[in-house]
Amino acid sequence: MRLAVSLFTALALAGCVRLADAGARVDVSLIDRSTGEILDIYRHRGRLYVAGNPGTRYAVSLHNRTSARVLTVVSVDGVNAISGQTASTSQTGYVLAPWQSTEVSGWRKSMDEVAAFYFTSLDDSYAARTGRAANVGVIGVAVFPQAAPPAARAPAVPQEVERDARSDQPDAAAARATGEALAKSAPSRLGTGHGERIDAPARHTEFVRASATPSEIITIHYDSRANLIAQGVLSAHPYRTRPNPFPAASGGFAPDPKQ
Secondary structure, three states: EEEEEEEOOEEEEEHOOOOOOOOOOEEEEEOOOOOOEEEEEEOOEEEEEEEEEEOEEEEEEEEEOOOOEEEEEEEEOOOOOOOOEEEOEEEEEEEEEOEEEEEEEEOOOOEEEEEEEEEEHHHHHHHHHOOOHHOOEEEEEEEEEOOHHHHOOOOOOOOOOOOOOOOOOOOHHHHHHHHHHHHHOOOOOEEEEEEEEEEEEEEEEEEEEOOOOOOOOEEEEEEHHHHHHHOOOOOOOOOOOOOOOOOOOOOOOOOOOOO
């Protein structure tokens, strides 16, 4: 039986939940923590992209779209958001109750606090500063359904002990050198920083995975708007604001257009 992490409270504001198509079991989106705005997700050649602004604090919003508990293993820049280990789907994650929504706002530092996520330069990212810049610019959520109750299953087999991910990491000095080289080679790329401590109470809970393989993995790539335009993901001439069907309140009748 594996111990995972369960957040105390679900989000109360419906505006923080977007029932999009970023996942079948769990809907994933990014939220600007300063404005509460859900960041637009763009599809390009089968991938999902988000444009970020340097300095913006953000959260990964998770919404369980099912009537059963699920485990979500959250990876940011190839790093597990709870343990800080190089991410693997076999690692610990957040457990969501049926229909629960919540926000993962940072790197977990204790059962009470996280270090805030924020968009920053690649060389300032948490991954690069810990010698792991190779996967900067991507957020992943691996989803696992819960196993059936013991009475409905065959006799239980002792579950294997979770392997320490650090045991198969490359030499720390070599990894740091690689990360520094990658950071210098692409300084304009966005990464996710290790920000200020913020309250995020959590507790341990028991969760047995139905399978060692996730039922789905939601992947969202991110970078600056300028870089996404350069990559062809976004148009170079987007609307500066969203079109408004009623931009002004006025009376009378329709005037003639200028000749």
